[in-house]
Amino acid sequence: MDVNSLVLAPEGDVILVVGAKQFRIHADSLFLKRHSTVFAALFGPNFREGQDLNASSPKEIPLPDDDPYAMTAICATMYHAFDQIPRSPATDFVLSIIRHADKYDCCDVLTLPSQVYGWLKSDHLTLGKDLVNILAVSYLVRDQEAFKNTSKALVSKYDGSFADLADDVICDVLPWKTFCRLEELRTRIQTLAISIVLGTLDKPGYGSYRYTNTHSGCSKVAEGIQETLRNDLSMEVHQRQEREYRERPYRTLPRPPATQQPAIGPLLKKLQELAEACRECRKNVKASQLNTFGLSLAGNDLRQVAMLPEWYWGLKLTY
Numbered sequence: 001m002d003v004n005s006l007v008l009a010p011e012g013d014v015i016l017v018v019g020a021k022q023f024r025i026h027a028d029s030l031f032l033k034r035h036s037t038v039f040a041a042l043f044g045p046n047f048r049e050g051q052d053l054n055a056s057s058p059k060e061i062p063l064p065d066d067d068p069y070a071m072t073a074i075c076a077t078m079y080h081a082f083d084q085i086p087r088s089p090a091t092d093f094v095l096s097i098i099r100h101a102d103k104y105d106c107c108d109v110l111t112l113p114s115q116v117y118g119w120l121k122s123d124h125l126t127l128g129k130d131l132v133n134i135l136a137v138s139y140l141v142r143d144q145e146a147f148k149n150t151s152k153a154l155v156s157k158y159d160g161s162f163a164d165l166a167d168d169v170i171c172d173v174l175p176w177k178t179f180c181r182l183e184e185l186r187t188r189i190q191t192l193a194i195s196i197v198l199g200t201l202d203k204p205g206y207g208s209y210r211y212t213n214t215h216s217g218c219s220k221v222a223e224g225i226q227e228t229l230r231n232d233l234s235m236e237v238h239q240r241q242e243r244e245y246r247e248r249p250y251r252t253l254p255r256p257p258a259t260q261q262p263a264i265g266p267l268l269k270k271l272q273e274l275a276e277a278c279r280e281c282r283k284n285v286k287a288s289q290l291n292t293f294g295l296s297l298a299g300n301d302l303r304q305v306a307m308l309p310e311w312y313w314g315l316k317l318t319y
């Protein structure tokens with residue numbers, strides 16, 4: 001393949017000239033029209049681009065704002081040119097491809113490669129930036145399941161400020177409400193963890209009747225969780241971290257600790273340990289439904305932003 005062009009159809013009647021570097025993609029207008037309503041309109045009777053198309057002198061169609069890599073991936077998928085379809089693209093590249101597909105209204109075309117090559121999978125991702133890219137992609141393609149899994153992974157694995165993840169590209173796709181919801185989820189889980197751990201403490205006696213503590217075997221694990229929560233929530237710890245950050249000769253941390261948040265994943269793991277150690281705690285952990293959290297897309301059009309975690313409202317959150 002030429003570095004500056006891709007020939008998908010040697011007999012094609014159009015050449016897409018993509019991006020500032022004018023990458024050329026040779027294709028058939030008929031093929032592009034079939035897959036994309038935007039191309040169907042562009043190559044229809046009402047636009048100059050659609051007039052007098054013929055294979056003997058293919059017409060150049062300038063698309064200066066588009067990304068050549070993303071357009072290559074999309075057009076190659078239309079033509080089943082598998083050697084041109086990225087197998088495991090970086091998440092920002094996946095987002096770029098899907099944003100272009102959204103622009104040309106041809107996301108359906110990408111269902112096959114995104115399923116086969118697992119573009120929307122988030123299990124293996126650990127960085128907040130990667131996870132938020134896949135969250136935006138799931139939102140664009142209206143994939144309920146991927147959106148839920150990725151929001152769950154973001155809340156459990158990411159230990160920074162959600163506001164930091166909301167850059168211009170992401171905010172162009174995801175509504176701000178998403179980030180408020182993520183932060184709510186994180187806080188909600190912390191609150192539930194606190195209520196479960198408080199439940200392990202001895203209850204005071206009243207007169208001659210003492211409420212007996214039905215917990216057994218969980219005190220050690222509960223103490224560990226209390227310690228973790230104290231560190232996560234204490235002003236003193238945050239002030240110490242900030243002092244240490246300022247005194248560091250080389251500030252290697254990505255941001256000052258004021259905006260650092262605890263990752264929820266380790267806390268959930270500890271609650272699981274608690275559930276294994278004690279019958280009463282198992283009941284409480286189970287009732288809190290902490291394993292089902294995640295944001296959902298709502299409404300007829302899945303892209304509406306009234307997203308609620310399944311367990312968010314109306315559930316008895318404490319025992």
Ligand SMILES: [Zn+2]
Nearest residue numbers: 215218278281
């Ligand atoms: Zn217990």
